[in-house]
Amino acid sequence: MEIGITTFVETTPDPETGEVISHAQRLREVVEEIVLADQVGLDVFGVGEHHRKDFAASSPAILLAAAAPQTKRIRLTSAVTVLSSDDPVRVFQDFSMLDGISNGRAEIMAGRGSFIESFPLFGYDLKDYDELFEEKLELLLELCKSEKVTWRGGHRPAINNLGVYPRPVQDPLPVWIGSGGNTESVIRAGLLGLPLVLAIIGGRPVQFAPLVEIYKRAAAKAGHDPSKLPVASHSHGFIAETTEEAADKFFPSTQQVMNVLGRERGWGHYDRSSFDAARSFEGALYVGDPDTVAEKIIHLRKNVGITRFMMHVPLGTMPHDQVMRAIELLGKEVAPRVREEISRWEAEQ
Numbered sequence: 001m002e003i004g005i006t007t008f009v010e011t012t013p014d015p016e017t018g019e020v021i022s023h024a025q026r027l028r029e030v031v032e033e034i035v036l037a038d039q040v041g042l043d044v045f046g047v048g049e050h051h052r053k054d055f056a057a058s059s060p061a062i063l064l065a066a067a068a069p070q071t072k073r074i075r076l077t078s079a080v081t082v083l084s085s086d087d088p089v090r091v092f093q094d095f096s097m098l099d100g101i102s103n104g105r106a107e108i109m110a111g112r113g114s115f116i117e118s119f120p121l122f123g124y125d126l127k128d129y130d131e132l133f134e135e136k137l138e139l140l141l142e143l144c145k146s147e148k149v150t151w152r153g154g155h156r157p158a159i160n161n162l163g164v165y166p167r168p169v170q171d172p173l174p175v176w177i178g179s180g181g182n183t184e185s186v187i188r189a190g191l192l193g194l195p196l197v198l199a200i201i202g203g204r205p206v207q208f209a210p211l212v213e214i215y216k217r218a219a220a221k222a223g224h225d226p227s228k229l230p231v232a233s234h235s236h237g238f239i240a241e242t243t244e245e246a247a248d249k250f251f252p253s254t255q256q257v258m259n260v261l262g263r264e265r266g267w268g269h270y271d272r273s274s275f276d277a278a279r280s281f282e283g284a285l286y287v288g289d290p291d292t293v294a295e296k297i298i299h300l301r302k303n304v305g306i307t308r309f310m311m312h313v314p315l316g317t318m319p320h321d322q323v324m325r326a327i328e329l330l331g332k333e334v335a336p337r338v339r340e341e342i343s344r345w346e347a348e349q
Contacts (some may be wrong), residue, residue: 001301001342002308003335004044005037005327006079006234009057012260012316015252021317023056027063029320030056034067036324038074040331046079046109046234046310051117054260061094061106068102076102079197079234079310080111080178084132085118087156088140089164096168104169109197110137111178112185128155134188137177141192144172176232186211190218190229197232197310204282205233205300212305232308233300236315237286239293239329240322246287251275253316254285286311290333297338302345309338 011026013019034045045067047060057063060078068076076098081091091108099106112133119126135153142149143164152158177189178197189196196215198208216226236254240246251272258270278285286293293311300306311330314323 001297001339002043002230002232003297003330003338004042004046004074004308004310005033005330006046006048006310006312007033007057007314008048008050008055008312009063010054010257010314010316011056012054012253012257014317015256026056027066029323030063031067031070032320033323033327034064034074034076035070036327037331038071040328041335042074042327042331043335044075044077044107044308044310046077048079049082049113049118050115051121052115059094061098064106065098065101068098068105071102071105073105075105075107077107077176078109080109080113082113082118083110083136083140084112084129085122085124086136088136088143089159092140092143092164092173093166095173096166099168099170099173100166106168106170107174107176108140109176109178110140111197114180114199124155131155140175144175178234181208181211183211183214186215187218190215190220190224190226191222193219193222193224193229195230195232197234197308198306200233200235200284201312202278202284205235205284206282206303208233209304230307231305232310233304233306234310234312235284235286236313237293237311238313238315238318239288239290239326239334241289241329243288243292246289247276247279249318249322250287250315253314253318257316290329290337293330294334294337294341297334298341298345301338301342 009026009030011021037045047057047063049060051058064076095106095108139151142151148161148163149159150161176195176197179185180199212231219226219229238246238250255270279287286296297309313326
């Protein structure tokens with residue numbers, strides 16, 4: 001059972017003071033968070049790609065590469081790379097370089113992304129949303145398989161027996177598929193035999209179990225061994241010494257972000273009752289003391305089949321020292337408890 005962190009490197013206004021941290025400062029803070037995550041024994045750290053004023057990381061590979069020489073073991077991944085509006089050749093080259101700098105610890109999490117700002121920014125039409133992703137994923141996988149590539153598609157100039165460099169340390173460079181729970185994307189990942197990441201940020205996480213089964217059936221149908229395909233989850237969360245403290249610290253920024261997005265997307269108002277319901281045992285918020293969070297992760301593994309849990313922290317803007325403490329508690333207290341219980345449980349199966 002792997003446990004790690006994801007961040008979108010938010011620079012939203014502080015919910016208490018209204019102050020906005022600079023992009024530069026938040027980027028430097030995230031490097032410190034990655035280094036700490038490695039030091040406390042976490043398995044993976046993911047950085048999301050965005051192209052908005054309230055997010056600082058437009059290129060996850062650059063930020064991860066800044067931390068790579070200061071870390072030893074932790075895997076470094078995008079979360080996600082918005083592949084539809086990017087060039088697969090550049091994505092492959094960037095993460096091959098990250099793989100070299102980190103000596104084989106880079107991963108790509110490819111997805112459509114939940115925001116659309118990158119499409120007009122890079123000159124793509126939203127009507128081609130799905131077609132772009134399918135075509136570019138095909139090319140990315142070809143680049144991972146072969147040093148020289150011949151490929152033709154509808155949205156990018158053809159490649160005729162050209163070498164793409166540098167080559168990664170890992171062969172092949174790992175590519176995961178990020179999904180918000182769309183059945184079609186889950187089936188695609190299974191048919192391709194690619195690891196799957198589910199964004200479980202609402203509802204009841206156990207409701208994702210049927211999707212994992214669909215994924216595994218698709219993989220088996222295509223001739224892949226489902227038992228060898230990892231399944232990850234990405235969920236919002238926060239840890240403090242007590243559950244009450246964790247909830248009180250995490251709510252203000254969570255409410256602010258959820259209501260900003262809610263106004264953009266037509267969601268209802270997010271209040272404390274919504275927050276408290278989501279952090280219940282069956283809810284999608286992993287907020288509490290180490291025991292509470294560990295039990296929820298164990299429940300997720302046993303009932304949904306998740307083999308990698310990634311906690312998204314912070315959500316919005318929180319004091320850096322609070323985020324660092326949450327990472328420390330996840331690595332030093334939560335992760336060992338989860339791994340021990342899962343090892344015991346698997347031995348009994």
